Amino acid sequence: MEFKQLKYFVGVAEALHFSNAAKKLYVSQSALSQQILLLENEIGTALFEREKRTKQHKVALTEAGTVFLMDAKKMLQLHEKSIETARRVGLRQETIRFGIFKTALKQRLELITLFTKNFPDIDLKIVELSTYGEVQKALIEGQIDIGFTFLPIQNHDLTAKIYQKGTLSLILPQTHLFAKKPFLTLKDLQNEKWIEIDKSTNPVLERIEWACQEAGFNRAASIVQVVTGLELMYSLVSLGIGIALGPSFLDLKKEPNLVLKPLFNADGSPFNAIEVSLALAYKTEHARPLILALMGLIKEA
Secondary structure (H helix, E strand, C coil), X not given: CCHHHHHHHHHHHHHCCHHHHHHHHCCCHHHHHHHHHHHHHHHCCCCEEHHHCCCCCCXXXXXXHHHHHHHHHHXXXXXXXXXXXXXXXXXXXXXEEEEEECCCHHHHHHHHHHHHHHCCCCEEEEEEECCHHHHHHHHHCCCXXXXXXXXXXXXXXXXXXXXXXXXXXXXXXXXXXXXCCCCCCHHHHCCXXXXXXXXXXXXXXXXXXXXXXXXXXXXXXXXXXXXXXXHHHHHHHHCCCCEEEEECCCCCCCCCCEEEEECECCCCCECCCCEEEEEEEEEHHHCCHHHHHHHCCCCCC
16 A cells, blocks of 8 residues: 555545546546555455446545545554654754855845745754855865855856846936936946946856947946945945946845836847846755755745
8 A cells, every 4th residue: 555545545535526636636537546446456445436426526435435534644644744753853963054145135035044944953054155156166165065156057066956037137326317217228328337246246247248348338447346245336326436237136125225227128128138047056966865855945937
């Protein structure tokens, strides 16, 4: 007897309908019927009265089926409890070193919450690194178990799963002339001064410079300040010292003096030429079960 068969039996017994149960269990009706038949053959008696199906194709439990349903539920509950107990005991002995880089503020809090909510018994150690490149290096060197990084992945020994992706948007002070303009292209920005994230932290800097040159200007000559973190970038932009580019998924709710404006091409279509992706990564050969379970919590963007 397999636990899968018990689960299928309880599903049909509660729905009293093979087709409806099959949909809820994400299995074909024929496969479900076959497994129930195998279970009945092993037990040696019918669990459902198929000859009494109604016009709605409902089935009824036999007397044996009614009795077996109570025990089947108990067995499934015991099975789930045993797994949970083993998991809790095992996870108390496991430490996960989670590497993050400084500019991933909101996202790292989301991931920490996701991990601790689903695996409250793990010992989660946060390792803060300066740049996304250092996160990838720490993974390769075995200093951390899971790392939060920008794409691209620089080493083929790492496996990554995209957590969030977006395009480039413009960060402006609310007082800027362009703050209320609905339509902005790179060409509109050719006379602006810029605040830029250091190239070690910016995975798309070279592509940004190329795109600006395609739009007819050399942005590099107009960069007035290079910073290593978002906090300083926000402060300088807010003071009107320059404008900046950032991923469209940035959260500026706590920055009331700033606005995030989308960029467009000259024809009015969204500027999607440069994509920015955040990902969770691990060293492939270090893929122990808990790491894979944490990676499985991520719904790939």
